[in-house]
Amino acid sequence: MDNVFTQSRRRDLILAIFLAALAAVVPxxxxxxxxxxIMVLTLMWAALSQSWNILGGYCGQISLGHALxxxxxxxxxxxxxxxxxxxxxxxxxxxxLISSVIALGLGYPTFRLRGHYFVxxxxxxxxxxxxxxxxxxYAGAALGIDVPVRGDSWARFQFTRSKLPYYYxxxxxxxxxxxxxxxLENSKWGFWWRAVKDNPDAAxxxxxxxxxxxxxxxxxxAFLTAIGGALYAQYVSYIDPDSVxxxxxxxxxxxxxxxxxxxxxxxxxxxxxxxxPLTELTRNYLGGSGRGVDLILYGAVIVLIxxxxxxxxxxxxxxxxxxxxxxx
Numbered sequence: 001m002d003n004v005f006t007q008s009r010r011r012d013l014i015l016a017i018f019l020a021a022l023a024a025v026v027p028x029x030x031x032x033x034x035x036x037x038i039m040v041l042t043l044m045w046a047a048l049s050q051s052w053n054i055l056g057g058y059c060g061q062i063s064l065g066h067a068l069x070x071x072x073x074x075x076x077x078x079x080x081x082x083x084x085x086x087x088x089x090x091x092x093x094x095x096x097l098i099s100s101v102i103a104l105g106l107g108y109p110t111f112r113l114r115g116h117y118f119v120x121x122x123x124x125x126x127x128x129x130x131x132x133x134x135x136x137x138y139a140g141a142a143l144g145i146d147v148p149v150r151g152d153s154w155a156r157f158q159f160t161r162s163k164l165p166y167y168y169x170x171x172x173x174x175x176x177x178x179x180x181x182x183x184l185e186n187s188k189w190g191f192w193w194r195a196v197k198d199n200p201d202a203a204x205x206x207x208x209x210x211x212x213x214x215x216x217x218x219x220x221x222a223f224l225t226a227i228g229g230a231l232y233a234q235y236v237s238y239i240d241p242d243s244v245x246x247x248x249x250x251x252x253x254x255x256x257x258x259x260x261x262x263x264x265x266x267x268x269x270x271x272x273x274x275x276x277p278l279t280e281l282t283r284n285y286l287g288g289s290g291r292g293v294d295l296i297l298y299g300a301v302i303v304l305i306x307x308x309x310x311x312x313x314x315x316x317x318x319x320x321x322x323x324x325x326x327x328x
Contacts, residue, residue, distance in 0.1 A: 009186060012265060016182070020175050027164050036163045038280045040235065043170035044228060046272035047177040049256035051224035054181060056254060057263035058190065059217040060197030061111070064250045065122030068129040069099040069222040071245030073229025075133065078145050078239055081156075088157040092230040096223040103222035104215055111214045114200075126250060133241040144240025147233065157234045166235050173231060174269075177224050181265060184220070193217055197263065225253070259305050261312030270313050275302075 030036060048070070056062050076098055077091030110121045134142050152159050159165040184190045192213040195203035204210045233239050260271025282298050309315050
């Protein structure tokens, strides 16, 4: 049984290396800027969904407030750059650490809540963060902050002539998020998280430190989410509270994982590959109608997928049906 499990993990790693290598050569054949933009966003949201999946999928703590960490990563990197001249590479790490500390601070009271109470608490906390940044003059308040553009530079992580550098960084970010999940999945923490998700009381009776396991998942998830926020801020070169901290960002992190397969290694990737291009294409070609046709089509696809595969699209590749509430 152990050999079969080890072989499965090895196959996952080999498949990930193959897909990463394939993704690395795709831009050679894709010259359209709009398509490149969709590819950057797909990789970025795949990584963000993978990050969300650590807490919401494996640990079972459904958070709809991850936009707070996304925004903290974006604002920390941008403020350090504009106010103190700190390079974005260091700002990303600082944003990740700050988000982890705040996640631990918020987790101390909220992880004592269960079910829908916890979900509501995460939404409320994220909305409070949004309001605070709307009124924080030092961070530009509602007007936001422009990232100063001073030409192409790897040191400053700015590229005006091509989207490809952003694409490759998004690819690296996606690979790192996947690899971290892959390593954690078979670790003590991974087993603890799945036990907590299935039955916290039973897990605690077997020696699992439930509260600590939740806090660990929150810290890791928040750190990776903040890195994504920093990447997004550099990519768009302008941020304000409504562009990085609204509820839609929290939802967009959760949806790929939920539709692809929550609590699975490949679910967030599969969900993002389908949902993000669909979102961008429907917005580009149907969003200008003024009738919300793009949103209707997008919503219809989500409903159909949810009805056809409640366990997620990853179930299409499973050899046996997914058991309810048990990660596959």
